[in-house]
Amino acid sequence: MHPALYVSQTGLSAQDTKLSTISNNLANVGTVGYKRDDAVFQDLLYQIKRDPGALSSQDSQLPSGLQLGTGVRVVGTVKEFSQGSMQVTERPLDMAISGRGMFQIALPDGSTAYTRDGRFQINSDGQVVTANGHALEPAITIPEGMNEITIGEDGVITGTVAGDPALQNLGQIDLADFINPQGLKAIGNNLFRETEASGNPIVGTPGLDGIGAVSQGMLETSNVDVVTELVNMITTQRAYEMNSKVVSTADQMLQFISQNV
Structure with missing residues (x-):
């Protein structure tokens, strides 16, 4: 032939x-x-x-x-x-990362996945979770009656209770970065797993050591x-x-x- x-x-x-x-x-x-x-x-x-x-x-x-x-x-x-465009939502638990880094998500099997999807919600236990119910890591719990939740660029979450102007520290969001993010394994649901090609996650505070800052009330759209x-x-x-x-x-x-x- x-x-x-x-x-x-x-x-x-x-x-x-x-x-x-x-x-x-x-x-x-x-x-x-x-x-x-x-x-x-x-x-x-x-x-x-x-x-x-x-x-x-x-x-x-x-x-x-x-x-x-x-x-x-x-x-x-x-x-x-590459960075996607930022969309303002004004929802207190919506977060976008400006720069490198990913949110850490706890999966049911005990492993950790990573995502750029910062659209979070609160479950029945007050825990901050993804749309599929997977918990954000480190675990963040919002007590009942908490309002005016503020998330700083460094990932610190604070809030106030009605009638009490004192700020309460609710936790710290850490981001994970990778030497080779292209080596991450896409598993669907906006999640990635680490592989030998991606290298081990480098966990740090948002805004420090090359890791991007967190922007509250915003979402990163598709690039x-x-x-x-x-x-x-x-x-x-x-x-x-x-x-x-x-x-x-x-x-x-x-x-x-x-x-x-």
């Missing part, structure tokens, strides 16, 4: 995967704290017919040789952890740019069509040979 058929097949598969990545980005354009994915391509092995620099005669060398590529593959997807994704989608569609055209052209060539030889 014509080798171009197999090469174009890898191109079709790669562009299909890229389109899936783009569609996931667009689907999550309204997801709080979402970080867009980008597909990474690499060319496949080459068939070396003539080595570059090989002797073409006793006194001359080949300047480039003859190297035939065998296609392309998707080797991974990269999370882009997906719709226009960029639409341009990428058009580019992917055209690349897919061109690879399809290669399949059609190779088929016509084979048809010509079979009918005329």
Whole structure:
């Protein structure tokens, strides 16, 4: 069979995967704290017919040789952890991180997950939790009757009780940072797990040692740019069509040979 058929097949598969990545980005354009994915391509092995620099005669060398590529593959997807836009909500338990860092979330199995989604609520026990009911770490409990909750840029939570102007310290929010956040494992529900690629979490106080500050009453929106994704989608569609055209052209060539030889 014509080798171009197999090469174009890898191109079709790669562009299909890229389109899936783009569609996931667009689907999550309204997801709080979402970080867009980008597909990474690499060319496949080459068939070396003539080595570059090989002797073409006793006194001359080949300047480039003859190297035939065998296609392309998707080797991974990269999370882009650029800052999303800030949306003002005025809700006291909504928090956004300005800079690096992630909130720590306690999972039911005892492990810790990480998120940029700062939309928190209070459960029946007064504990600060995510929309799925997972507790924020370190655990923060808001006593009954507490009002005027204030969260500082350093993560300190204070509040007052009706009739008592004295501030009460309710806890401290610590953030976790990673040497390689792209190495985190996305597990859904706006959560990530650490991996060997991400490195161990570096836990610290917001606003110190390179960790971002906490902004109360705000949420970080998705960093997906719709226009960029639409341009990428058009580019992917055209690349897919061109690879399809290669399949059609190779088929016509084979048809010509079979009918005329």
